[in-house]
Amino acid sequence: MLSDIEISRQSPRLHIDELTRRLAIPSHLLNPHGHYKGKLSLALLKEPPKKHGKLVLVSAITPTPLGEGKTVTTLGLSMGLNHIGQASIATIRQPSLGPVFGVKGGAAGGGHAQVVPMEEMNLHLTGDFHALAAAHNLAAAALDARLFHEQRLGAGFTASTGLTRLDIDAANILWPRTLDMNDRALRHLTIGQGGPADGVERQDRFVITAASELMAILALASDLKDLRARIGRIQLALDLHGNPVTAEQLEVAGAMTVLLKDALQPTLMQTTEQTPVLVHTGPFANIAHGNSSVIADRMALALTDYVVTEAGFGSDMGLEKFFNIKHRQSGITPSCVVLVATVRGLKANSGLLDIRPGQPLPASLGEEDLPTLHQGCANLAWHIQNARRYGVPVVVAINRFPSDSQAELTLLADEAMRAGACGTAISSAFTQGGAGASELARAVVEACERPSAIKLLYPDAMGLGAKLATLVECGYGGRGVILSDKAKRQLAALSKAGWDHLPVCVAKTPLSLSHDPALKGVPTDFEVPIEEVRLCAGAGFVYALAGPIMTMPGLGSLPAYRHIDINDDGEIVGLS
Amino acid sequence: MLSDIEISRQSPRLHIDELTRRLAIPSHLLNPHGHYKGKLSLALLKEPPKKHGKLVLVSAITPTPLGEGKTVTTLGLSMGLNHIGQASIATIRQPSLGPVFGVKGGAAGGGHAQVVPMEEMNLHLTGDFHALAAAHNLAAAALDARLFHEQRLGAGFTASTGLTRLDIDAANILWPRTLDMNDRALRHLTIGQGGPADGVERQDRFVITAASELMAILALASDLKDLRARIGRIQLALDLHGNPVTAEQLEVAGAMTVLLKDALQPTLMQTTEQTPVLVHTGPFANIAHGNSSVIADRMALALTDYVVTEAGFGSDMGLEKFFNIKHRQSGITPSCVVLVATVRGLKANSGLLDIRPGQPLPASLGEEDLPTLHQGCANLAWHIQNARRYGVPVVVAINRFPSDSQAELTLLADEAMRAGACGTAISSAFTQGGAGASELARAVVEACERPSAIKLLYPDAMGLGAKLATLVECGYGGRGVILSDKAKRQLAALSKAGWDHLPVCVAKTPLSLSHDPALKGVPTDFEVPIEEVRLCAGAGFVYALAGPIMTMPGLGSLPAYRHIDINDDGEIVGLS
Structure with missing residues (x-):
């Protein structure tokens, strides 16, 4: 099989103007970035909706180091819906540069279920992460500058500037700095060490851009005005009396919003089969809510019949946060949940195998092993019941790998139905694209017709x-x-x-x-x-x-960047 | 008079497709970014040249805190050339976000001689500075990660990874980190302080993105292959034996180049009068050579009759570096130098006035004062003679201010001719656009017909x-x-x-x-x-x-960001 970047390069693709035309988006509402991607103006939300789409939320079993192929299945399902004659758009998060150069070299799906051009998706895309880092770091610089000038000018600060003192407490600064990079040396540092002219000395830390509160804000904002108001509310530090210092008080919220004006627009791209994809924001699914943006979902729902969106990690993480945080703020409700499971992943979840990074995989993973799989299916059953708790029908997508036996696939499907799934289907999108996900697409269409009544875990009023x-x-x-x-x-x-x-x-x-x-x-x-x-x-x-959460990853001893380069034709190699 | 952003918004502008068509650039060689700017593919350099343009290099007298309007004059001259029927393109550097939010709120020219849309020029533009910062910081993260893993694995490093040790000396790391932000607290810091898992503790510093060696490299590279080779040669650190550790040895040069692939393409924009402008790179004119890119100049020269480019600071700085560094590497020769002078600036250069930041300006600056101006003209004479030393005709552009008297303007012009200028002209581009620079344009066309024989200050072979x-x-x-x-x-x-x-x-x-x-x-x-x-x-x-050079500016006590915001219509306000 070809490498991901080879498949991406060989895929027929529509010019962004044509892709936009097929979605009936007026051309003045597209801001093209090159020939194959573009940002959609927020004015699109003010147009009369062309469709009233149904949202399909893709979640998964408890993730394992093997990879369950959730993005592949999300894109594959959307392509599968097209394949069976349904209009569909996928909404997914933008990959971070840190992991691209650190561990894997790409995060745009894979095989025949990718976003193309994959190198544009995996690199700067339309610059949103960079814009977000700039807005984040402007607030950090503004905070340290104010601390410095208030200290430097002392009692004369107000007389000299006309501003009210903020009395920022250097020991209680809540806002870190950020870079979209895996850089462990920036986890803990001391800044302001140059002497009296070079800032106030204090401890600081960097987080990766996806871990910035601004990323969650961008993903949850309903429009530019809401973005501006949310940014104004950010608590950057405490003052010497223990009161919060907000971005509004520091007078930096307007400039931060200006830096994010374009980043609030989702980026339209396409899959290897020209299915439209909206790529937008990238909040983590631990310290943030782990889903693509409210604006992308809302735009897509007004443009098509089915919107397939992906929530981070297992159903205890991104799916839970989708309902209790994102749905609570946006009001957008899924018609169906798809849970991605693999035979390998369930075996790994059995607790019977010893899987460790850097060690050879246990043989059982690549051979038929029904008892181990059966034990692992308890994890699948839990996730099915967990998703059903929110009042929505659940379809299990079995992402097939070449080593899966027919007996294993049957066992997995039987266990899924027993646990309460309303349907199961095998997906071979990685090798066959949308055709390989057509069975899954039919199961999803059927599930979306079922009644659902959404239930959240707790009311707002609970403490x-x-x-x-x-x-x-x-x-x-x-x-x-x-x-x-x-x-x-x-x-x-x-x-x-x-x-x-x-x-x-x-x-x-x-x-x-x-x-x-x-x-x-x-x-x-x-x-x-x-x-x-x-x-x-x-x-x-x-x-x-709940325990130590990594907000700034590091580069390993054999990082992915070593193999990324340009070849003699000026093409990118080594992303996969 | 309207504010800069109001003038920018009211200026009639061509769609980027139309701007490209008028330059006879094939549409597949344009990568649009929105409707009014786009990147030009490097393949354009392989097309047969449509023109063999003449380069006009804009420099200035010794700069003062008052501002001499060099960018206004550069854009105004290019518009003035259009006004008198000559085809012209300006090539200028991209502004840094640091000063935009720190001191002035905009750097795209001003008044009726601006690049539009000015907010796109002043903010992220097409993301080149962000891409450059990412490539720069990838090298920094890679360096610290290698230091960390070699230390952590000790004698087992090679056995564990298959890589040869680099033995980086933590006390001799030459490569800082970078942000495009004014942030004095990052001038001197200590990183890697979290403990054994969080990197090697060492002193570090951040420079603003324009001060990165990568910025100079991007501006001087002749093509992608040359960029790749130059990046490989970067010396990031010394090893424990005092030998250089290069980006090639760290195996990070390919990934850095991949991050800069799009940033190597100049961005096409237009002035308030639809004159094409190539905006590209932004090296400082002190620790770097202070000019726009070789690629932008070369592209523009193949597309039009006159290319007006701006060199940073006075003729002792950006102009000197244009000849002795940029010309030496590119072979591109100016046909004429334009020196921008102002009555106010020459009075300030007289040494007779006491001008200090934050203090009221001396009255003499706003009133006729021929003796002070006469004394200041020595500075102008020096710059004229300095520019002539390089063998190129010199035109003096007098950027007119409302307070200038006719006698002062006449004195300035007389002194310029006496010092060896081949022509002088008043420019009123700020208030009148290209029409206000038509006299200057005629003087430049005439100067470009004169013979020139370029001379550099020193040969390569000198020590x-x-x-x-x-x-x-x-x-x-x-x-x-x-x-x-x-x-x-x-x-x-x-x-x-x-x-x-x-x-x-x-x-x-x-x-x-x-x-x-x-x-x-x-x-x-x-x-x-x-x-x-x-x-x-x-x-x-x-x-x-030669003395302390600031490579990371700070925010003042009344920073520009305080007034930058979005209004109720979602438009940006406060940039000017």
Whole structure:
């Protein structure tokens, strides 16, 4: 089989003008970026809707290091819907440059279910991540500059500038700096060390751009005005009296919004079979809500019959956050959930195999092993029941690998139906494109006709502590939370400050339903320790840290960038 | 008069497709970015030239805090050439976001001589600076990751990875990190402080993106292959034995080039009068050579009759570096130099007035004051003679301000002719656009017909120390250089390593012909102290530090970002 970049290059593709024309989007609402991608103006949301599409939410079993092919299945399903004569658009997140150069060299799907041109998708795309980093770092620079000038001018600050002092507490700065890069040396640093003219010395940290609160804000904003208001609410620091210092108070919220004006527009691209794809934003599914943007979903739903969107990690992560955070803010409801499962991934979730990075894979993964698969299917059953809890029909997509036996595929499908799926289908989109996902597409169309009545885990009015306990009990299947003293104090302070109405976003490992990556399958007898809670006033949620969460990855000892280059024809090689 | 952004918004503008068509550029060689700007494919350089244009190099008197309007005059002259029936394109550098949010809120010309849409020019443009920062920071992350893994794995590094140790010396890392932001707190910092898993602790610094060696490389590269080769030559660090560690050795040069593939394409925009403008790169004129790109100049020269390009700061800086560095590498020769002068600027260069930031301006600046102007004209005379030294005719453009008296304008023009200008003309492009620069355009057309025979200050074969001495004596009018012991050692080492053939790039203040900003007018009795010299092996020059050079600006106490916002119609306000 050809490499991803070879398949991408050989795929017939529509000029962006033609792609836009087929969607009946007026040409003045497209801002082209090159010949094969373009940004869609927000004015499109003010046009009368051409369609009232149905949303299909793609989630998965508990992820494993093997990769379950969720993006491949999301794109494949959208192509499969086209294949059976249904109009469809996929909405997905933009990949981060960090992992592209660090670990894998590409994140635009794969095989015959890719976004093309894959190198444009995987590199700068239309610059949104860079714009977001600039807006983020402008706030950081503004904060440190204000700290510096207030300290430098002392009592004369107000007389000299006409501004009211903010009295920022250098020991309580909440806003890090950011780069879209895997750079562990920037996890912990001390800045402002040059002397009296070079800023105030203090500890600081960098997060990768996808981990910025601004990324969650961009993904949740309903329009430019809402974006501006959310940015104004961001709490950048505490002052010396413990009160929040917001971006509005620092007078930087307008300039940050100006930097994000174009980034608020989703980017239209296409798959290897010319199915339209909206690529937009990239919030993590741990410290943020892990889904593509509200604006992209809303635009797509007004343009087509089916919108297939992907939520990060397993159904305990991105899917939970889709309902309890994104749906709560946007009102957009899925008609059906697709859970991606693989034979290999369920075997790995059985807890019976010893899979470690850098070690050879256990032989059982590549051979028929029904007992191990059967044990792993408990994880699948849990995710099916979890998704059904939200009141929506569930289809299981079995992403087929060459080593899967027919008996294994049958077992998986039987277990899925037994656990409450309304349908199952094998997807071979990686090797066959949309034709390989047509069975899945039919199952999804059928599921979308079924009645659904959406139910959230908790009401707005529940207190933050009770929301956390409910999430752990009903959303993860655990016994409850253990709040650290710090977390208790923080929850009390948030409640007092009037933030009780917000939803909660738990940052935990995706590799287990619990907080502990070692607990495989369906753990039940666990309590989730919450070390710390933090307010994202702009994004509109409170996030809770359940264990160490990496917000700045590092490069490995054999990083992917070593093989990325241009060849003698000036073409990019090594992305795959 | 309207604000800059109001004028920009009201200017009639051509769709980028139409602008491209008028230049006879095939549509497949344009990569549009929105409706009013686009990148030109490098394949354009392989098409047969449509024209053999003449290059006009715009320089200026010694700059003052008042602003001489060099970009306004560069754009105005190009519009003026159109006005008198000549085809013309301007090539200018892209503004940095740092100053846009820090001090002035815009850098796309001004008044009726602007690049439009000015907000797109002043903000992300087509993302080149962001791409450059990503490529730069990838090398920095790769360097620290290699340092970390070699230290972590110790003697087992090679066995574990198959790679040869680089033995990077953490105390001799030459490559900083970068952000396109004014952020003084990042001038000096300590990274890698999180503990054994979070990198190697060491001192580091950030420079603003325009100060990256990559920016000079992008501006000097002749094509993608040359870019790749130059990036491979970058010396990122020294190893424990004092030998250079290059980007090629770190295996990161290919990935860096891939990140810069699109940034190597100039961006086509237009002025307020639809004159085409190529905007590309933004190297500083102190630690780098301070001119737009070789590729932009070459493309423009093959498309039109006159190309007007701007060199940074006074003729001792950007113009000197144009000849001795850029021309030396590209072979492109100007047919004429335009020196921009103002009555106010020459009064300020007289040394008779006390002008300080934050203080009211001396009354003499706004009133007729012939004696002060006469004294200041010595600076103009020096720049005229300096430019003539390179063998090219010189036209003086008098950028008119409302407070200038007729007697002052006449004196300025007389002094210019006496000093050897082949013509002078008043430019009122700021208020009148191209019509206000038609007299200047005629003078330039006439000058371009004159014979010229280009002469450089020194031959390749001269030693680096002798080049520095020649530059100070002939390029600045000083008595010579004083090399620190460190600089002497460095020059000897560079000579030994075989870099003697490179040109030198002196980083000194632009505010005086000397190294000392307090020496106004035409200082002569000075020696320039050289503290340090550094090799830019990728850019192809050796730069010498003559005094403290700021490579990371800071935000002031009343920064420009405070007034930048979106209004109720979603339009940007506050950029001007």
